[in-house]
Amino acid sequence: MAQIKEFSVEEKLASLVRLQKIESKLDEYKILKGELPMEVSDLEDEIQGLHARQTRIEEEINGIQEFINQKKEAIKEAEALIKKYDKQSQNVKNSREFEAINKEMEMQQLETKLAEKHIKDANEEIGEKVVVLEKAKKNVAAKEGVLKNKKDELDKIIATTEKEERHFNKLAGDAREKVEPRLLTSYDRIRKNYRNGLAVVPVVRDACGGCFNAIPPQRQSEIRQRKKIIVCENCGRILVDDELNNVVDLK
Ligand SMILES: [Zn+2]
Incomplete structure (x- = not known):
């Protein structure tokens, strides 16, 4: 043995x-290194969250823009109809037909007004969201600036200690085996x-x-x-x- x-x-x-x-x-x-490693990782998480929020706002704005486009399309269609009815009204045979066409025209004018109101509201909503978006962008930029400074600082420390740290880590591993x-x-x-x-x-x-x-x-x-x-x-x-x-x- x-x-x-x-x-x-x-x-x-x-x-x-x-x-x-x-x-x-x-x-x-x-x-x-102090709190730097933790601060860097916290900031990275936070910035990721802020980016996601920014994307969400942009998507919301796109959605509203899409809605506005639909309403503009609806106005075009209503205007075309109004033009058509207007022409028809010049060739009516009796007052009943005239009234019927008039009613259709009024309907389309109402549609147009309603669509215009929707567009106005939607534009206001976009305006509000753009303000929030700009603020969010500024916030991200500021945080990214802070992150860069902290990362640089940490990298500087790591660059000067990395070799020694690796050396002592190896020594620690060997020393642990001897206890x-x-x-x-x-x-x-x-x-x-x-x-x-x-x-x-x-x-x-x-x-x-x-x-x-x-x-x-x-x-x-x-x-x-x-x-x-x-x-x-x-x-x-x-x-x-x-x-x-x-x-x-x-x-
Ligand atoms: Zn003691």
């Missing part, structure tokens, strides 16, 4: 410190609990380097012995002695 290497507590602690230092470095890149799973789970859980992402901290000036809670001398000497994994009683972070912390160097 192959010999499986048992890591000493000291080695386990050293692996954890190394992982913490690498991931803290990655955290720095994230902090550098035993159970310990890694605790590490991740503690790390997630704190905004500064520190799960492994050194004892600094007799206190926990994470929460600054004082650590009694007896406990400090246990930590220095590196015989078992000791966590801060106050914040739960894994504690290492300052010397071990300094020995682990990423360079």
Whole structure:
């Protein structure tokens, strides 16, 4: 059977410190980008929504324009009929026929008036929608300007950190493999609990380097012995002695 290497507590602690230092470095890149990635993606979503709204208004205007065209067509037809009736009325044989034609003409004149009223209302409606559309267009343009600035800013940061970030991501992957799973789970859980992402901290000036809670001398000497994994009683972070912390160097 192959010999499986048992890591000493000291080695386990050293692996954890190394992982913490690498991931803290990655955290720095994230902090550098700040809210930019989220702001960019929020803005992109918002602009997409605004574009959809703009398209909807344009479609509505087209619909109303279509309606106006139909009404104009109807007026043309009515006018043609009126002309026809007018000619017929000159050749009527009796007053009954004359009245019948007159009635038809009046009907068509009414149709025309009604269509004109519809066109007038529809044009007003288009006018209102055009105002809304112009506002929407201006809004989109403004948002797109803001998006461009934020994207440029983010791209600039990414361009300067990309290579290092990739390097440290690779290191983090390797370092994670060297920490035993159970310990890694605790590490991740503690790390997630704190905004500064520190799960492994050194004892600094007799206190926990994470929460600054004082650590009694007896406990400090246990930590220095590196015989078992000791966590801060106050914040739960894994504690290492300052010397071990300094020995682990990423360079
Ligand atoms: Zn603490």
